Amino acid sequence: MVADKKTILVTGGAGALGSVLCKRYLDEGHHVICVDNLMKTRDTRNIDSFLNHPNFRFIKHDIIDPLRLGETKIDWIFNFACPVSVISLQVDPIHTMKTSVHGVINMLELARTHNARILQGSTADIYGEMGERPFKESDWGSVNSLSARACYENGKRSAETLFMDHHRKYGTDIRIARIFNTAGPATQLTDGRVPSVFIYNALGNRDLVIYGDGMQTRCFLHVDDLVEALDRLMRKEGFIAPVNLGSDTEITILDLAKKIIEKTGSKSKIVFEKKDDAPLFRKPDISLAKKELDWAPKKTLDELLDDMIARYRSDGLPESRVLVFATTYYPDAGLAEERLAMLASEMKDTEFHIITTLFRRGLKRIERNDNVTIYRLGVGFPIDKYLLPILGAFKARSLDRKLKFRFMWSLMASYGAIAGVILKLLPGRAGGSKASFIIAHHASELYTGWKAKLAAYAEGHADQIYKGEEVQKTNELIEQVRKHYQEMTMKQEGKLMRPV
Numbered sequence: 001m002v003a004d005k006k007t008i009l010v011t012g013g014a015g016a017l018g019s020v021l022c023k024r025y026l027d028e029g030h031h032v033i034c035v036d037n038l039m040k041t042r043d044t045r046n047i048d049s050f051l052n053h054p055n056f057r058f059i060k061h062d063i064i065d066p067l068r069l070g071e072t073k074i075d076w077i078f079n080f081a082c083p084v085s086v087i088s089l090q091v092d093p094i095h096t097m098k099t100s101v102h103g104v105i106n107m108l109e110l111a112r113t114h115n116a117r118i119l120q121g122s123t124a125d126i127y128g129e130m131g132e133r134p135f136k137e138s139d140w141g142s143v144n145s146l147s148a149r150a151c152y153e154n155g156k157r158s159a160e161t162l163f164m165d166h167h168r169k170y171g172t173d174i175r176i177a178r179i180f181n182t183a184g185p186a187t188q189l190t191d192g193r194v195p196s197v198f199i200y201n202a203l204g205n206r207d208l209v210i211y212g213d214g215m216q217t218r219c220f221l222h223v224d225d226l227v228e229a230l231d232r233l234m235r236k237e238g239f240i241a242p243v244n245l246g247s248d249t250e251i252t253i254l255d256l257a258k259k260i261i262e263k264t265g266s267k268s269k270i271v272f273e274k275k276d277d278a279p280l281f282r283k284p285d286i287s288l289a290k291k292e293l294d295w296a297p298k299k300t301l302d303e304l305l306d307d308m309i310a311r312y313r314s315d316g317l318p319e320s321r322v323l324v325f326a327t328t329y330y331p332d333a334g335l336a337e338e339r340l341a342m343l344a345s346e347m348k349d350t351e352f353h354i355i356t357t358l359f360r361r362g363l364k365r366i367e368r369n370d371n372v373t374i375y376r377l378g379v380g381f382p383i384d385k386y387l388l389p390i391l392g393a394f395k396a397r398s399l400d401r402k403l404k405f406r407f408m409w410s411l412m413a414s415y416g417a418i419a420g421v422i423l424k425l426l427p428g429r430a431g432g433s434k435a436s437f438i439i440a441h442h443a444s445e446l447y448t449g450w451k452a453k454l455a456a457y458a459e460g461h462a463d464q465i466y467k468g469e470e471v472q473k474t475n476e477l478i479e480q481v482r483k484h485y486q487e488m489t490m491k492q493e494g495k496l497m498r499p500v
Helices: 018-027 093-114 150-170 196-203 223-235 253-264 287-293 301-315 335-346 384-403 415-425 449-460 474-492
Strands: 007-011 031-036 056-060 076-079 117-123 174-179 208-211 243-245 270-273 321-325 351-357 366-369 372-377 407-411 436-440 464-466
Touching (some): 007 093, 076 223, 208 253, 223 243, 223 287, 243 287, 321 415, 372 384, 436 474, 464 474
Parallel strands (some): 031 056, 076 117, 174 243, 436 464
């Protein structure tokens, strides 16, 4: 048990960095308050393992609004509340800017009220595009105030200004850490930054897209090394900083992509697109951190990538578990069912959970075969297909609560598709299923009369529809599915597919 027990507040505490910091201080015996609006993470998975810890408190809150803690006395504040990935921060750039201005003012006032020490998680982006590298703390940088990235770059610059002015005017005990590209096992698979975006696509055998010629460089720091540096900075007396914290080992983006493909054993290809406005280089001068904090990174890029790949494989891709509705399935199979069986045999890394009808007597209610699990519902007669919309929806909700599907399929826009629609509309604490809804039609499946109206209603609630020739060729369909999985995943999480 630590002798000098503190109460430590971490904003952005459910994120990839904040959650690791929270765990460190809990393990040391401190009281930890995690504040996060979950705008980026969408859930508490990074803090679930200690959510019920007696010394831990989670507050869902947006720091652009004042935070009131009652009688609780705060000793330290770490401010990491702000989206970092460009595909997240550009979704609502005005909110991003507010977080770095209004939010920072609120946190500084909180620190002042509690006479607490406060650390600002700043960024390498305050330097903008630099002609020379490595970047030194004395460099002023060059940032475009009109670019789509300016909400973050100038927001973080404004935050540093507010910190220094608060210190000069009120004597607020501040620290400023300029954090360079950091990642770790808790980094979201869909974070949108390299290396996570490369690993995500490599594991899904999708193309790895490089914007430019791939000769731009980055230096990647393991989150464990960063947390150690932040702790040393917070404990260091009389050292306000700012101080660069990052790795000073460079790698080109092209070499990074090749390394990740090799480590994952992926079939992905590297493709090049027009360069975006991201800076060419991001190499820090960390001599000040070495001198003042006696700190330098210990973990290599290979260790970082290995840790991330292992975690992502353990968690599984969003598409690694799929819910499927089919009016019938083996042994009562038509063309659509045969096509699904072919897909399942080709997509061994995906679990297919198929809800279908019993249809006739003598079949097992639940049957497992390799990566396919079949759930048969009904009384054992053809009439079961009319029961599928209701029975299937409630069976699916039970499975969804346990397995948390990101995607659900329907073979044909018929009774199974209606089960999927009902699942999305079912009431509950969190509403219906948030899974993306996909319908696949075989070319021979045509509807008329009331069945056509039923199909149109189901398709009106679908996120993606495959028809005709798209369903004929298994390999081409798999490629289309993988591409659309990524697009629908980003949409689910409120992120852009690529920077503006």
